[in-house]
Amino acid sequence: MTATPKLIRGNLIWNKEKTALTTCERGWIYIESGVIRAILSPEEGETIAQRGVAVEDYGERILIPGLVDLHVHAPQYAFRGTGMDLELLDWLEAYTFPEESRYDDSDYGERAYTQFADGLKNSPTTRACIFATIHVPATLRLMELLEERGLGAYVGKVSMDRDCPDSLRETEGISALRDWLTRWKESPLVCPILTPRFVPSCTEELLEGLGTLQREFRLPVQSHLSENPAEVELVKALCPEAETYGHAYARHGLFGGEGCPTIMAHCVYSSPKEIELLEKNQVFVAHCPQSNANLASGIAPVREYLRRGIPVGLGTDVAAGHSLSMFRAVTDAIQVSKLRWRLVDPKLPPLSFPEALWLATRGGGAFFGQVGLLAPGFDCDLLVLDDHDLPAPRKLSLEERLERLFYLGGDQTVFAKYVRGRRVK
Amino acid sequence: MTATPKLIRGNLIWNKEKTALTTCERGWIYIESGVIRAILSPEEGETIAQRGVAVEDYGERILIPGLVDLHVHAPQYAFRGTGMDLELLDWLEAYTFPEESRYDDSDYGERAYTQFADGLKNSPTTRACIFATIHVPATLRLMELLEERGLGAYVGKVSMDRDCPDSLRETEGISALRDWLTRWKESPLVCPILTPRFVPSCTEELLEGLGTLQREFRLPVQSHLSENPAEVELVKALCPEAETYGHAYARHGLFGGEGCPTIMAHCVYSSPKEIELLEKNQVFVAHCPQSNANLASGIAPVREYLRRGIPVGLGTDVAAGHSLSMFRAVTDAIQVSKLRWRLVDPKLPPLSFPEALWLATRGGGAFFGQVGLLAPGFDCDLLVLDDHDLPAPRKLSLEERLERLFYLGGDQTVFAKYVRGRRVK
Numbered sequence: 053m054t055a056t057p058k059l060i061r062g063n064l065i066w067n068k069e070k071t072a073l074t075t076c077e078r079g080w081i082y083i084e085s086g087v088i089r090a091i092l093s094p095e096e097g098e099t100i101a102q103r104g105v106a107v108e109d110y111g112e113r114i115l116i117p118g119l120v121d122l123h124v125h126a127p128q129y130a131f132r133g134t135g136m137d138l139e140l141l142d143w144l145e146a147y148t149f150p151e152e153s154r155y156d157d158s159d160y161g162e163r164a165y166t167q168f169a170d171g172l173k174n175s176p177t178t179r180a181c182i183f184a185t186i187h188v189p190a191t192l193r194l195m196e197l198l199e200e201r202g203l204g205a206y207v208g209k210v211s212m213d214r215d216c217p218d219s220l221r222e223t224e225g226i227s228a229l230r231d232w233l234t235r236w237k238e239s240p241l242v243c244p245i246l247t248p249r250f251v252p253s254c255t256e257e258l259l260e261g262l263g264t265l266q267r268e269f270r271l272p273v274q275s276h277l278s279e280n281p282a283e284v285e286l287v288k289a290l291c292p293e294a295e296t297y298g299h300a301y302a303r304h305g306l307f308g309g310e311g312c313p314t315i316m317a318h319c320v321y322s323s324p325k326e327i328e329l330l331e332k333n334q335v336f337v338a339h340c341p342q343s344n345a346n347l348a349s350g351i352a353p354v355r356e357y358l359r360r361g362i363p364v365g366l367g368t369d370v371a372a373g374h375s376l377s378m379f380r381a382v383t384d385a386i387q388v389s390k391l392r393w394r395l396v397d398p399k400l401p402p403l404s405f406p407e408a409l410w411l412a413t414r415g416g417g418a419f420f421g422q423v424g425l426l427a428p429g430f431d432c433d434l435l436v437l438d439d440h441d442l443p444a445p446r447k448l449s450l451e452e453r454l455e456r457l458f459y460l461g462g463d464q465t466v467f468a469k470y471v472r473g474r475r476v477k
Numbered sequence: 478m479t480a481t482p483k484l485i486r487g488n489l490i491w492n493k494e495k496t497a498l499t500t501c502e503r504g505w506i507y508i509e510s511g512v513i514r515a516i517l518s519p520e521e522g523e524t525i526a527q528r529g530v531a532v533e534d535y536g537e538r539i540l541i542p543g544l545v546d547l548h549v550h551a552p553q554y555a556f557r558g559t560g561m562d563l564e565l566l567d568w569l570e571a572y573t574f575p576e577e578s579r580y581d582d583s584d585y586g587e588r589a590y591t592q593f594a595d596g597l598k599n600s601p602t603t604r605a606c607i608f609a610t611i612h613v614p615a616t617l618r619l620m621e622l623l624e625e626r627g628l629g630a631y632v633g634k635v636s637m638d639r640d641c642p643d644s645l646r647e648t649e650g651i652s653a654l655r656d657w658l659t660r661w662k663e664s665p666l667v668c669p670i671l672t673p674r675f676v677p678s679c680t681e682e683l684l685e686g687l688g689t690l691q692r693e694f695r696l697p698v699q700s701h702l703s704e705n706p707a708e709v710e711l712v713k714a715l716c717p718e719a720e721t722y723g724h725a726y727a728r729h730g731l732f733g734g735e736g737c738p739t740i741m742a743h744c745v746y747s748s749p750k751e752i753e754l755l756e757k758n759q760v761f762v763a764h765c766p767q768s769n770a771n772l773a774s775g776i777a778p779v780r781e782y783l784r785r786g787i788p789v790g791l792g793t794d795v796a797a798g799h800s801l802s803m804f805r806a807v808t809d810a811i812q813v814s815k816l817r818w819r820l821v822d823p824k825l826p827p828l829s830f831p832e833a834l835w836l837a838t839r840g841g842g843a844f845f846g847q848v849g850l851l852a853p854g855f856d857c858d859l860l861v862l863d864d865h866d867l868p869a870p871r872k873l874s875l876e877e878r879l880e881r882l883f884y885l886g887g888d889q890t891v892f893a894k895y896v897r898g899r900r901v902k
Contacts, residue, residue, distance in 0.1 A: 130870050133884030134877040136811065137829055154871075164870035348815035348827060374808075374884040383799075386561065390773035391813070395820050402773060404562055445555050445589035446579075452559040459558030459799040462887055 057084045062110035066426040067410040083432045086473030118178025118433030119378035120416030123317040123338035123367025125183040129168040132371040140280040153219040161190035169197035178433040179204035199242045202476035208247025226261035250276040263304035272313040279318035296326040308333030336363045341384040343369035351392040355400040365416025436468035482509045487535035491851040492835040508857045511898030543603025543858030544803035545841030548742040548763035548792025550608040554593040557796040565705040578644040586615035594622035603858040604629035624667045627901035633672025651686035675701040688729035697738040704743035721751040733758030761788045766809040768794035776817040780825040790841025861893035
C-alpha cells in the first residue's frame, strides 16, 4: 500500500443498491493509501490524469469490488471434489477429521497450505474468513502464507475438545489459544478470529474459556450453526437447557452483539427463536449453497434473513463445497434460491444476480469494515475481469458480460486483483 | 477412422455396472475400425504392442468413455450465462425466440454456430443431441461444422408453427423438413432427428405431419416434456383430450416404441400415467439438472426412472443450462438429487458419482447404439483427462482423481478426445 494517489480505469460495475447494478463505462477509481477517494466519470478522470496522477488502464475489461468468502476451511482444500457421498456428521468422521489430523506434521501443512494460499490468490476472492485446524504452528504458517500473497483474511485456529479423534482434541484448553495469539504479529490484513468448530465438538468449559478470551481481546468469532437436521438434534441432546443451538453459543458470549462480531455458517435449520437471536445480535450468516447441496443439508432461507436485516454473505465452505471460486458461490446461491422457492416456500422469491453479487461483495465485506463497494472511503478491493475467452456472436451489454463471467468464468478470467489498493495478482 | 488396429494406453475407468466404477491401471484399449476389440491388462497389452501395433500412450492420464449430451440447443449458446431471471414460458419469449430468429441470417448463423461447434469440440462431449432452429440453411451448416470437427450428433431442424413470433413460425409445414432431409448428405456421425419444439408450439397438423414423416423415414425424435408447472397446465388446456402431455406426442406416433427412438427432455412433472408411458415406450429421459435450477423448474425424479428401467441420460440444455460442460451435468445431477431427497422425497436416495457418470456415458450413449462403455464391440469414444493442474498434497486414488476432475475440471482437463476411434481434440 502506498500513499501516492493512483487512478485505475475500466468498465466499473457494483451494487450501489442491494437489488441493482450500477455501471460506469470506462470510469475511473481514484485511490490513495489503498482507499477509494472518488469514482469518476470518463471526463472527470481525464482531467485528473492530466495532472500527472499515475494511471492503470484496463481498457474494456470489467472492474468490480473484490469477492469475500465468508466461510472456508483451508486444510480441507486438499480433498476438495472427493468424498461427496455422505452427510455432515459422517463426512466429518470419514474424510475431514483424518485429513485435518495431518496438519500436526508441519511439512504436510507447508505443502498443503501453500497450495491453498496459491489457489486463493488465483481465485476471485480478495478477503476470506478461514478455519485452520487446532494446530498452532501450521495455523501461524497459513497466516504468513496469506499475508505474503497480500490477501485479506481472518484466520482461526480451531478449538475443539470432544467427540473427535485424539489427534484433534485440544488438551491445553485456552492456553493453546493464548500461545497462538501471542505468537501472531500485528498485521494489517491477516487477523486472528476465535473459532470453536461447532457445539458438538466443544465442551462447556472450552466455550466458557473462549467467551472469556473474547471479552479480553475483543476478537471476532466464527463457527457453524444449524447446518443439518441430525446435527441440530445432537445439539439439543447435548445442551438440553439451551433454548436453541444459537443460544448454546450465546450463553458464553460467542454469538454477536456489541463488541463481538460473529459469523455463523449455514443457518439452514434455524428456528424462529434462533432467527430472532441472529437478528437481535446482528450475527453474520455465511450462506454456503454448494456445501449445503453436496452434503444434502438443504437450502437456507436467505431471502428471509435479508428481509429481517440480518447480515448475510456467501461462503464456499471448501471442502464440503468443492469449488474455491466465489463465482460459483454467487451462481449457486441464485440456483438454490430458485429451487427453494419452487420446492419449499413460494413466499420467498429467488435471489436475482444483482442481489447475489451484493451478498458476495458488500454483504460479506461488511464483516471486514469498509469493504465491498466502489465508493469513497472504502478499501480499494478490486477484480479486473477479462472475458475475451468467452466469445459471443454479437455485442453484449456490460451487465450481460458480467453475469456471463460469473456463470461461465474460472480463475483465468481474473486478470488482476487488488486488496486495499495493492495489486496481488 | 482407419481399419488399422491401434492400442491406446492409460489409466482406464468406466462403469461395467451402473452403480460402480471399474478401473484398470495403465491398461490398454485395442481398437480396429473405430471399434473397441478388447480391453487389455498391462501385460496383455505389452505382448500385442511388441507385435508392432501402433501405440498411443497417455501415461498416468485417465481414460474414460466419452460423455454424451442428450439435450442441447445450439443457437442458444450465444446467450448462455445471461438472462437467468425468468421461468420457462417467459424466458422463451424474452430471450430465446428473439435469439433464434437471428438464424435466418446465414452470416450470423455461421459465426454463432462456429463458436458453438468449437465450444463443443473443446468440451468433454463426444456425442450430442442438438436442437437447431427452424431455418434449413443454418441447420445444414451446423451439421457440416459438427462433421468437420469429427463429433457425433443428432441434429434437429426445429418444427414449430404456433404461439411464437412470425419469424420462427413454420409456414411450409412438412415440406421444409423434406427439403432439409433431402439436402443433408449421408454421414456416419452426424444424423438428422425430428424435433417438434414442444406441444405448445406445434399445431395438431404439424405433429401429424411429423408422425407421417417419422414412419416414412424411421427417424428418431426429440422434444420437451413436463418441464414446468405452467407449461404442463398450458398443454392440458391446449390438448384437453390427451390423457397426459406425453400422450399428446404419442397419439401422433412421436413418443418412443418400436422403430421410433425418442428423447424427451426434463420430465420434472411427469404424472404416474405419463411415467407408465415413458416406461412402456422406452422413451429416453434427458435429465437437465442445471437448466431445471436456472429456470426454477424443479428437480426430476431420476431415481424413480432408473428403478423402473426407463432409459435416462444427461443434458446440458444450453442455454437454460449455462454450461456446455458435461462435467457440470454430472455433478449437478448428484447435487440436485441430494436436494430432492432432502426436500421432496426421502424415499428416493441421491445419485452416487458412479451412477451419475453412468448416466453421462452409457445412459445417454445407448441412444447412439454401442456407445458409452469401454467394452468389446463398442465405438471407441474416449476422453483423455489430465489433472496435473489440480495439485494435491498427497497421492490420490484413481477414483478420487476422477471424481475431482468432474467436480473441479474445465475443458482444459480434456487433453484428448476420440470419437469412434478418431482423435478429434
